[in-house]
Amino acid sequence: MILRRTLLVACTAVAAAAAMAATPAAAHSRAGGRGARADLHLAPAREQLAALRRRTITSRELLEQYLLHIAKANPALNAVVTLDAAGARAAADAADRHLAATGKPLGALHGLPLTVKDALETKGLRTTCGSPDLTAHVPERDADAVARLRAAGAVIVGKTNVPVMCQDLQTSNPLFGTTKNPYDATRTAGGSSGGPAAAVAAGLTSLDVGSDLAGSLRLPAAYCGVYALRPSGGIVPTRGHIPRPPGWLTSSDMLTLGPLARTADDLGLLLDVLAAPAPADAAAWRVELPAPRRKRLADFRVGVWRDDPYCHVDGDTRRVLDEVVRLLRSAGAGVDETARPVDLAGSDRLFQRLMYATASATATDAGFAEDVAAAEKVPADAPGGLFLHARTMRHRDWLRANEEREELRGRWAAYFATHDVLVTPATPTAAVADQTAVPVPERYITVDGERRPYFDQTAWLNLAGHVRLPAVVMPAGRTAGGLPLAVQIIGPYLDDRTVVAVAEHLAQRLPEPVRPPASAE
Template identity: 40%
Template sequence: MVGVGDSARAMAAAVAAKEVSARELLEVHLERIDAVNPTVNALVSIDPDRARASADAADARTVSGEPLGPLHGVPVAIKDTHHVEGWRTTFGSPVMADHVSASDELIVERIRAAGAVIVAKTNTPEFASGSHTFNPVFGTTLNPYDTTRSAGGSSGGSAAALASGMVALADGSDMGGSLRNPASFCNVVGLRPTWGRVPTWPTWNLWETVSVQGPLARDVGDLALLLSVIAGPDPRVPTADSTPGATFADPEPADLRGLRVATTIDMGGAFEVEDSVAEVVRAAVDGLASAGAVVEEAYPTLPNAESAFRVLRAWLMEYSLGDLLDSEPEGFKASLADNIRAGRPLSGHDVAVAYAQRTALAQRAHEFFGRYDVLAMPVSQVPPFPAEQEYPSTINGRAQRTYLDWMRSAFFVTVTGCPAMSVPAGFTPDGLPVGLQLVGAAGSEARLLQIAAAYEALSGAGRRRPPLPAA
């Protein structure tokens, strides 16, 4: 029988073939949750009764002979910033601690329609702000590979739940690295798609291009499966890409021979990268070269990437959370409140300049990927850091003044508009996971998945499971 360590693809196939029931599959995952979630604290608002009802309905569909969705019977968890009808959705914030969603949002609609069994929500920092998952509602999510360390964020609960074997798939979102950073920290796979690839609805701003939703999984094949479900057009979202989601399922590994790989550790000194991370990334790139890839030290020059990101982040946060901050000033952590307030002095001109800068950055990236197939670089500038810290205060002796400073390796990519994913690359001498960030041209998810699948087979780092009770 398939178990919690198997792929989501194997689980769906086994349920469809009646080798295991959705209820049986759920129960082994609930047992796993009972065994490890008290230690890791990745899943929140767990609802076994609701999940059992969903699993039983899935089994009824199996028996009836109805067409089955690609996630039929697969246990999944939804980030606690995404609305699930009738489910507590807190955004990790004490001011939203009792909020219950009235309906599913689009990404959840699609996951549910594909036959998945929703088990729980996944922990997140307050309003998904920051790349370390802690909040006053549910506490801190810990890294399954070292429970004294951060699981990353803001989709840290999702990544930790996957690495721990508590669910087979999970969703997330990414503004400055929130899909990629926790994937790197937890030795799983996370993809920040091109804007419009995974449409968001409802939304207050159809034209917002900084934050996107996307998939996390334990391997590239499972991630592609989830992407195939959540991607694709929707009539409510005119900015959605028209490519059908099914395009992304079952990627064939790329032939690495002759692949044009650009690589950089720090984009010419634009940010600090801890030595232990740099060593793992270099070894990963050496592996690509040994497999026949043509590797060259190169990166797109991205002037104004930092200013564009910070201005747009502050502007978006002030608009979406400013009124709530005014009404509940004691309900926000200081770093988030400061980020919201940073948006208040911004003028229309400031925002227009930031969008013009993004346009120029996207053009630079377009020109760069005319010469290279993929850019390989660090996801995060540090390995998982102590869980009691809000964020790393220094890297290689260089001060990190805010909770954003240490994520430049991720948010510099954000403002190009390019898809980027984290794939397991290896471990530091202390046994901490490190991800390799693979970046492709805008709209190139299908090709990026093929490259990632080839690298995954070459590396094997993702097969190393955390030192938790045996699954």
């Protein structure tokens, strides 16, 4: 009964948006207001913001474009799962009144409609993280990152879908069902930020804020053909992200929050809003990220890591990397394909140990005791042994693993003394088949006809996760069947603007991404 009622609320909200979009005021919006494009909602966020500030369109008119598009396109995608049309209209109207009265925008995101991953708490707006246990959870305060969005003038339209407690590489849950890939409904949108990535790709939102521990932001971006930035660890406050449970003040030391967008430039726009100290530190600390290391692509020193025996990539992905290397060289950039900052297999194993360890924080006492007992009976190199031993490691063992992580960070720093960025595959393949109906232990992927472990999808993404490095995933081509293909750009710690800048340079030379069919609904 709870599930049926939850789905009814979501569907009713979308239907209400469609009904409101048929009003005369909304018809004016669809006509483009005072000369604005009727499809402005599909434009880059910076273009929308410019139109808002020029007052060629109002925030309310732009919002109505979004609500109409969501009503048409979202039922097939299932990306936006909680819609707050009334709250968004009130915020848009307030933004319009403020601009009319003062002539000044509220902030960098003045009047811009956007969505937020359903793992981030939103004051007065249901936040479930896809869990039946949180069906009725309505937070009393915003996550720190959401508060920054609102302070910058953003209009929060609704929440986007996630797997239960963000614990899958595909996006489905008992409350809202499965989010579809906007290019092919038989393929996954990825996870755990599958709803955000699909929504951005299909034009249901200008931007979204997702989260990334084990590639949860970058994997969906790769599969849905959009841009994502995993910022340097620690520069975006994470309080208010689920998991951990509501009310917890701490998060995993490997979790970051970051932007999803349809252009690299828009990543930088949202990064400027999100990057800040936690409120408790704001009295003394500031986040002032350095400018990109170089101004011209020709001046960059680029490392390229095309493939590795530990996690081979398929022919389509290799061809995309080949083309990126060709473009870099033709632009005059220095390209090095020989040096490797770390060993992929060893780095990934350490990543997994630290990830499983941090996930144990919220285990029940009884559940953790069962894991401890099970770990005593299973060798660390047996199936499931790495998970159990890492999850139940003693604090001394964690300190040793953390020391190994710091040594790894030192090797990366040495590499970036002679290289500005490293380009790698984002994933072994394009979006894999949706397997949400299959138990996780039975899932797998296929790479050039070879059956491979399900979690190989994130092996390349895991390079950056535990060592706090910024990493951009960007669309770089597509398969013969039209699925997006992506590459990853990893940079030095706190050089977030450098990886964004390289993505911008490459985007100018790569074919423009093809919009998914859902964006035309």
